Amino acid sequence: MLISKKVSLSRIITGTWKYFIFDLFTCILAYYVNEYFIKHFFTFPALIPTILGTALAFFIGFNNNQAYDRWWEARKIWGALVNDSRTWARQMMYFTSGTPSFDDLDLINSRQQMIHRHIAFLYALKENLRGIHGKAFRKYLTQKESEAVESETNVPNAILSYQAKDLEYLYKEQVIDGFRFMELNKMIINFCDGMGKSERIKNTVFPTTYNYYTRAFIWIFIVCITFVTANMVGYWSIFFGTLVGYVFLTIHAIGQALLNPFESIPTGIPLDQITRTIEINLLETLGAPEIPEPVKSVNNEYIL
Numbered sequence: 001m002l003i004s005k006k007v008s009l010s011r012i013i014t015g016t017w018k019y020f021i022f023d024l025f026t027c028i029l030a031y032y033v034n035e036y037f038i039k040h041f042f043t044f045p046a047l048i049p050t051i052l053g054t055a056l057a058f059f060i061g062f063n064n065n066q067a068y069d070r071w072w073e074a075r076k077i078w079g080a081l082v083n084d085s086r087t088w089a090r091q092m093m094y095f096t097s098g099t100p101s102f103d104d105l106d107l108i109n110s111r112q113q114m115i116h117r118h119i120a121f122l123y124a125l126k127e128n129l130r131g132i133h134g135k136a137f138r139k140y141l142t143q144k145e146s147e148a149v150e151s152e153t154n155v156p157n158a159i160l161s162y163q164a165k166d167l168e169y170l171y172k173e174q175v176i177d178g179f180r181f182m183e184l185n186k187m188i189i190n191f192c193d194g195m196g197k198s199e200r201i202k203n204t205v206f207p208t209t210y211n212y213y214t215r216a217f218i219w220i221f222i223v224c225i226t227f228v229t230a231n232m233v234g235y236w237s238i239f240f241g242t243l244v245g246y247v248f249l250t251i252h253a254i255g256q257a258l259l260n261p262f263e264s265i266p267t268g269i270p271l272d273q274i275t276r277t278i279e280i281n282l283l284e285t286l287g288a289p290e291i292p293e294p295v296k297s298v299n300n301e302y303i304l
Contacts (some may be wrong), residue, residue, distance in 0.1 A: 009221040018243070019249040023222060027241035030226035034237075044227035052221045056248060059214050064255035067204070074201050074261035074269050081194045085122065085278045088114050088187045089285040095180040102173045110170060115286055116140040117163055118191075119279050124149070125156040125195055126271045129202050156195055163188055198262065206259050218248050270295075270303045 038044060092114050098107045112236050122136035127134050137155070138146045149158035167188065171181040226241030233240065257267040264272075273295040297303040 016246070016253070019253065020246055023245040023249060024238070024242045026219065026222055027226045027245065030223045031230050031235060031238050032240065033232045034227045038227060039231060043231055044224070049221055049224040049228055052217065052224060056214070056217055056221055059217070060255065063214060063252065064126045064258075067255040067258035067283065070206075071258040071261040071267075073270070074198065077194050077197045077201075078269060078271070078274050081122070082190070082274060082278055084187055084190045084194070085118060086281055086285075088118055088184070088191075088293045089282045091180070091184055091187065093285060095184065096170065096175050099174050102175050107175065109174070110166070112286055114163065114166060115282050117145070117159060119275075119282055121156050121159040121163070121191065122275045122278055124159060125198065126275050128154070128156060128178055129198055130264055130271065132264075157192070160188055160192055160195075169266055173227075200263055202260075205256065211256070214252060218245070218252060221245070221248065238246050266298075273303050 034044065092111050096107060096111060098104050098232075117140060120140035123134075123137040123140075127136065135150075137149075137159070141149070141159075145162060149162070151153050152158040164185070167176075167181065167184055170176050171178070176184065222241055222245035225244050226237050229237035229240045257265065261269045262271065276292060276295045280291055280294065295303060
């Protein structure tokens with residue numbers, strides 16, 4: 001996620017130089033096609049790029065709005081996971097109490113296991129959404145649990161099943177009462193909802209035909225605007241065509257960068273930072289002696 005309020009020139013050039021090169025080449029080619037062929041037969045009508053440009057503005061605007069909606073929904077989902085995770089740790093620490101058959105050592109181990117397992121759930125979900133196989137969640141699971149969850153197709157869902165199973169066990173041992181059991185079970189339901197919503201965004205592909213035709217029409221528009229301006233300003237049409245085309249291509253690219261919010265890119269949701277922040281908060285709740293460092297930004301520009 002971008003954190004800098006300033007946009008560096010190097011980032012602009014790095015992200016858009018390919019568009020500029022293709023745009024410039026297209027305008028040069030269009031200018032010479034008009035100069036040596038089209039203008040000898042007819043004058044290209046200015047009405048065509050005018051109508052096409054208006055239509056493209058609506059298309060690109062709609063595309064960018066939908067892309068931002070996907071990005072913002074993903075950010076809200078993971079913001080809710082942060083709050084629910086802290087609540088989960090707090091409730092595990094203060095909603096549980098020892099019994100004659102469940103001594104203080106058992107209670108401490110159960111609290112630690114349930115909170116550690118939740119951290120594993122978050123790391124497994126992050127890796128699933130980003131399509132990586134880092135297995136960072138193994139650190140917070142026992143070997144038996146790790147082997148069991150990895151044998152299933154959906155690792156984070158398998159971890160939640162373990163949480164529900166142990167929560168039921170604590171209820172039967174009267175470590176938690178019925179009301180507190182319902183509250184803790186509600187948290188597991190919230191985690192499952194957040195997982196499902198995240199997977200829905202990841203697995204729902206934005207219509208490829210829409211993006212294809214929008215991009216194709218932008219290139220047609222660039223050619224048309226160069227044809228029209230060539231009849232008025234000559235070779236300067238290359239400059240104006242490149243400028244107008246660059247604006248349209250860049251705005252369209254901004255929307256494309258937001259379509260997949262869980263990818264490990266500067267414009268994506270900072271899953272590394274969020275999961276590390278939750279990990280730190282939960283370990284501090286447990287009073288763990290070793291707390292990992294927060295995820296640092298890249299050149300103070302963005303954080304993953």
